[in-house]
Amino acid sequence: MDLLTDRIDAFIDHLAAERQLSGHTLSNYRRDLDRIAAHLDNNGHSDWNRLDAPLLRQFIAHQHREGISGRTLQRRLSACRTFFHYLIREGLAGTNPAVGISAPKSGKPLPKTLDADQLGQLLDQNSDDPLVVRDLAMLELLYSSGLRLAELVSLDINSVDLREANLRVTGKGRKTRQLPVGRKATAALERWLDCRDQLADYGERALFVSQQGQRLSPRSVQARLARWGQQNGLQERLHPHRVRHSFASHLLESSGDLRAVQELLGHADISTTQIYTHLDFQHLADVYDNAHPRAKKQR
Template identity: 60%
Template sequence: MPDDLCGPLTDFIRHLASEKRHSPRTCDSYQRDLLRLARWVAVSGLPAWQRVTNHDLRRYVATLSREGLSGRSIARHLSATRRFYQFLLREKLASDNPALDIRAPKSGRHLPRVADVDQLSHLLDSQPDDPLEVRDLCMFELMYSSGLRLAELASLDLDTVDLRSGEVRVLGKGGKERLLPVGKKAVEAIQAWLPQRTGLASEGESALFVSQRGERLSHRSVQARLSRWGITRGADQKLHPHLLRHSFASHMLESSGDLRAVQELLGHADIATTQVYTHLDFQHLARVYDQSHPRARRDKYHGRNKDENSSGQ
């Protein structure tokens, strides 16, 4: 690879590490993406970064797409490229930023996997064998009952749960608080866990879920315990926290068809995000539209008039 390509790239990575104080992991990510671009530029016969044009980068994006990179990965490559050219402009090694107005192709949004209702019921009906499994069952019941994110579950304190009213107060993304219902099974699981917690929690610890050492349970521990629960109980797929959240959303939508209500429960700012969790087909959405929109209603009166008019012709 020509020095005219390697030198500025090395300087940029050094700039990220020393001036911007990015972590080694972040610097490695930038370097990996930009080295891929540098190899492509060299193969394309462009000996220096200032020779790269907007058209060249569009060809590069097309190449990445053909090689199977997702839209999100290509967007990351373009972000690194834009940042690199900002540095080159500052160092007077380029006259413009050819990546500025290039956008990555959109990736298709896939429905997440969910657990079958009967399978989840079987897994959650399993009896715990020790105090830690009493805690685990309580966590999983609460996640599935209220559609909690992993971070939301781990951050719960004793005073955020009201067993009398069956509610839990959650601090979601962006620091937004929401009040969620807690189902009967989850309330029973919390009632079973609280006496066990008393014997484990360190003095002054406010966390609802604590480790064997008495401290707030970490995200990684929740993930590991859920995976272990699935293995020991014979689940036919790997269990993870978001699977319970996906399943909550999907099962609620299948039963109610109320997208707005599930949006509120999940704490989504945009209803389009909620739609990713659904398994609703177009026919169902069309029926909701026909029944709800004032300009789309087809009531019996209109249908009868249409039939009568047709028969009179």
């Protein structure tokens, strides 16, 4: 098993140095490859060259029977393909066993969103507590600019220009984009910056900091938002990506401009953004079912 994990360690170091992937992405690669390595080890093999297509298909079939989604299995196959491209390049493998293997398909769930009233209940609050002021600024910015969690926590003070009401963010693939910041988000950020020094360590550049004065971690943001959702009576867990989904859905519903939403979200492919057209249609379908005289649902 040591040789298997040593190869994974070297690959992760390669991804971090040459492709500058985020810590979250690197963790996913490691987790997926560790599972394949464990399957290889359980079959009595300690060399990645012993992983062939039949053994890899066996792994995928076993995972599928365990209830792992097709989307997750496709990600694991993608990690395996990328890993073997690296091994072949380094002269450590001769063939790529993942080429030509597909995961079982599974339905793609629509992202869940918050409606405008729910967001209003979350955001229209006042407090002098620096932690509450910080959380409200984070929520406003997530909804105003459609940020990913990793993009939010990576922001520095100089990432935001409140006078021009915009921010510069680094997204996936180290690509930067400039985003507008809404009026209420700007006001929330001004309130946070007025009290940020009460928490931040001297010289700390991060826009959002923890009680310990250092850059806020993704896990802490997730925990704070989940707490906010519970306190405000949301039935389902509130998480940063749900706010991003709400931003995209509401903007597309109002503007109908798919290309603009794609640019704001930082999607490389417009097909990723098209999921929100399905959300919009579902909203229209619900209105139709509840309002049309010949389609009203029985109550």
